[in-house]
Amino acid sequence: MTVRILLCDDHAVVRAGLRALLSSAPDIEVAGEAATGEEAIALARKLAPDVVLMDLQLGEGMDGVETTRRILRPAEEGTRAPHVLVLTTYDTDADITRAIEAGATGYLLKAERPEELFTAIHAAAEGRTALSPPIATRVMSQLRTPRPTLTPRERDILGHLVQGLTNRDIARTLYISEATVKTHLRRIYDKLGVTTRAAAVATAKEKRLIP
Template sequence: MISVLLVDDHPVVRAGVRGMLDGEPDIAVVGEAASGAEALTSARALRPDVVLMDLRLPGLDGVGATSQLRTVAPDTRVLVLTTYESDADVLRAVEAGATGYLLKDSSRADLLGAIRAAARGETVLSPKVATRLLNRMRHPKQDALSPREANVLRLVAAGMSNPDIGRTLTITEATVKTHLLRAFAKLGVSDRTAAVTKAMSLGLIPPDAGT
């Protein structure tokens, strides 16, 4: 029996997913959580085989929770189930330790297959996500940002000034400017707004980074 923990801040979504899983002879939903913090607490207590993890959660987000689950429940597999498919979201989730990445428009059959594959420790990707990553590998972006450059642009998108960004990242304002200039050069733009817009369109930073 594959035990599953559902993590999503929308009760209707959790109810819908539970309904899709109910009745499967080899899958049992053992708990639900509405936030990253609740997910960690539930995973520590329940030790599920698979966590279905949304990315956008209040407080600790899905990526942060996935990363911490390595310590809290190292044998638990995390299968991201989200509406977001940008390269940045996928890479952050995989780097945090997610076994798979599935979109919420996936069919019931795909979801069930992904849960079973994740429980076996296999990597599972939505066909759309797999296509995006394959295309990225075949045609790597010369304008790809470094992790620090992407972080700086995410904070720019959030409305932070250079001094604020420096304090947040514990770097000097001069270093912030250097990261911005390098990002401008890679993206082929000349200002902060254009850099954020292009980075979002390329999937280098989350499309809702400024919200």
């Protein structure tokens, strides 16, 4: 079975390289290319590819995660949504989690060998999960280490912390004392396994503990 592909990457050189590479596979056809999320959504509806090969960072406009989410929204009656296979250089826990939650069938790194990419494309076309080995390891690690559970108040304070507010500013915003803010911060630090504000902010972003 020939798998029809839609490429979505904001770099023309990357798209050209992928097209040339995929053309060497007799059972893969590049149906179209998109440089932005908006273009990818429109072409996915028009061309009805089997798989969308999606980069995460697409310059200005919506990113690959939001594009994936919109492509996979319930299709019109009589049509089907394609599978989305992420192909990117980004491998942080936050990127992986966001892409999977958006509905991506697979997540590959651009450092993979061509044969691995071809195999992943066919797996994605069949609706099977395809993950680069490093990504699979990170996913398993996340499953073994659940995100810390914060109280609503701790989430509020952490959110203000991410915005750069001082303890005094947070206290004024939430109508509580600075001592109470410090108490909550100590509990947040303990739950996140950190000792500084900067580390708390970085961990909160990585683990997606705040919107």
